[in-house]
Amino acid sequence: MSHPPLDLPGRHGLPERWAGRDSFAILEAGCAAGANFLATWQTWRDDPQRPQRLHYFCIDAAPPDRDELTRQHQPLTESAAQLCATWPSIVSGFHRLHFAGGRVSLTLAIGDIRTVMPRIEGRFDAFILDGLSPAEQSSPALREDLLWLAAEPQANQGGQPKHRRAAVIGAGIAGVSCAERLAQRGWEVTLFERRDGPAAETSGNRQAVMLPVLSVDETRLARLNRVAYLYVLRQLAALVEAGHPVTWDNCGVFQIARHADHSRKQQAIVANQQLPAEFVQYLDADAASRLAGTPVSDGGWWFPQAGWLSPLSLCQALLAAAGANLNFRPATEITALAPSAQGWQLLDSNGTVLWDGPTVILAHAHGLRTLEQSAHLPLRCFRGQVSHLPATGRPEPSAAPLGGSEPILRAWGGNPPESADLPRCVVCREGYIAPPHDGYAGLGATFQRSHDTEMHVEDHQSNLARLTAMLPELSDRYDATQLKGRVGLRPVSPDKLPMVGALPLASCEPRPAAHVEWPRWPGLFVASGYGARGFVWAPLMAELLANQICGEPLPIEAELAAAVDPARFSWKGTL
Missing domain, CATH: 3.40.50.150 (Vaccinia Virus protein VP39)
Structure with missing residues (x-):
């Protein structure tokens, strides 16, 4: 050319x-x-x-x-x-x-x-x-x-707003991503976190799995998740290129069909949507077993670019990328917001003003329900318990910072394995198992509407049942009473889509006509509702929110931006 x-x-x-x-x-x-x-x-x-x-x-x-x-x-x-x-x-x-x-x-x-x-x-x-x-x-x-x-x-x-100062509440993946996007645009950003460091709560699992959602009828969730998934892959590469390494493994993800009809749908989606092989392929059980290095129960989708990452390492990389424009304040809990001449004051439990400025992003998951201005949002709390399977006696695959190109099909070669072992790629069905990292493989996860943060043997047993459905030859290797793990509380919206955008008022009288914008709190924004897909949603949703705040062209279709608008529930009358 x-x-x-x-x-x-x-x-x-x-x-x-x-x-x-x-x-x-x-x-x-x-x-x-x-x-x-x-x-x-x-x-x-x-x-x-x-x-x-x-x-x-x-x-x-x-x-x-x-x-x-x-x-x-x-x-x-x-x-x-x-x-x-x-x-x-x-x-x-x-x-x-x-x-x-x-x-x-x-x-x-x-x-x-x-x-x-x-x-x-x-x-x-x-x-x-x-x-x-x-x-x-x-x-x-x-x-x-x-x-x-x-x-x-x-x-x-x-x-662009005249006063480029913002506060972000919550240093999980949602808040850290938003802080980095604004700091990268030259904003002065103060990030508040009630714990002693980033990724200390819901974002604190040892491994987070990344893969896209596909559907026959191209739902809004599937369309948005697909571009968000590809966006985070590019973000990982950019962070490493800039000298901010992230521990992750693009080992691929194999999603086993749930049943025969689902298998037919998987094959039809790959064929009818003409998706490239570097994005997804359909593999039978033998081919999948060769990839995984352990016998897999059935055929399914193979996502060769996908894998898992260390949540803490990504949050730390984003904080480093934000640079001098970010002021991180851990061990500082915001308990109230109050209007001020500059916009909003952030107060602690003693009523002390910790920050005063024009723009505030609420990204602290269930903490949104504790603030007067955002308590009406229909966020639901879902408990997720992950089990940590010891990987004794087995060499771990390398989990290095992202670099180079991703192969379409990893070829360890040979016939399907005859003996069970922990997988070399992520395998998922109703649950997931990731390859070992630092001595343990992550197996998860339960999904129950609850605020309970205690570990339960019954939930380890539920996770082991998920393992049996994926890799049956591993079913009797582990004792649920001896397993370690972790519990996280996920914020989930009623329609399973994120809540990202300007914070709507709880009510409005008279109710605006359908073509009129729902009234918002000036200078208040929300980034939450990511559920179990936070590390796929958060980077693109942070870019979307930064675009909205700065008056820039949006990175997603207008219909999809409306689909994640927190005010969508105001129109539905569900607040």
Whole structure:
């Protein structure tokens, strides 16, 4: 492929049009294998008057996969190599990629322009329509969409708030992710945590499993979870590249079919949705057993890019990535919020004001129910007990920081194993078992509506029953009365989707019409309801919330942003 002329941005008035701006957003129809993006990025890099942030949004119905993209950009420039390394698996949805330490973002929207345009939420300063035919460019529907998405001339610095100070309550994965996203944008962020360190409560398990959700009918949960899963894989790579290693293992995840009908559905989804092999494959029990290194009960989905991570290591990496803009205050419990001239005061149990400022993010799971402003949110508490299986006598697989490329199929070779052993990849069905790490393999997890944090032998027995359904030859190896483990309390919404966005008022009289925005508490935001998928949800949801706070184009479809809006329950009358 011949590289594009670097005067292409000049034909769209750049860099002059972004001079003096804090952020600048561009929408392109037809991604041209990223050529226009690379030219614009180069112009941004070379301009001393460049905006602090560049948002580039690209729509393409059939973008090239990573291998084809790499071929098209030979010989690779440094920027093209970064683009190819970050390029997502080609599955439908919006995929946000970050470059230049997060100051440049590319959102690849995979789909037909007529379908995608109405799903975009944001305001754009420039449009590149070179990839469309004259007839497409003159389409009334397209023109209407462009008018809707066009930013006001001389818009106020991309919608950025004047006072970039925020407090985040809760240093689990939800709060740490939000703090990092705002700190990365230059905000002064104070992070409060009642425990002595990060990831001390629900986010404190030894291992967290990451895999996507797939469904026959493309539910909102499946669509959102799919892009969130790919986003966290890119985030892990970016953290390591920036010198903030995360302990994790991209060993793959094998999801066993629950029964014969489910097996047929699994195969149909892979075939009908034309999902790439690097994303998911269907394997029979023999092939899965070879991958796992232990006999597996049935066939199912193989997710070769998936795996497990150490929750604490990810939270620590995010805190390090936030840098000097973050003030972390552990062992500090916020018990009340009070309005102030600056916005909100955060108070402890003695009534002492610990912080006063304009923007507050509530990310402390069930702690939201203890604050007057957020007590009405319909968060439910589900107890989860994980069992720790000792891995005595078996070498552990390496769990190193992410690096390199992920193989599509890990080939340990040979016939299916004849003797049972702990798996070399994550295996899941109704529960999951992860490969050993630091002497133990994580087996989980129970899911009961309860606030009980005590360990119970009966729950270890339930987890061992899940193990029998996955790896039957391991069923009699462990004694439930001798197992160690951990209990976490998960915040779950009624529809199992996250709650992310501006905090709604508990009630409103008179009730607004359906087309009118539900009233919100000014400056208060929520990031919660992640349930058992917190380490897949949290990174993308934090990016979404940062975009909403800063007035930037959203990284997901407008319909999906509405699906996680905490006010959705206000309209349903369930508060």
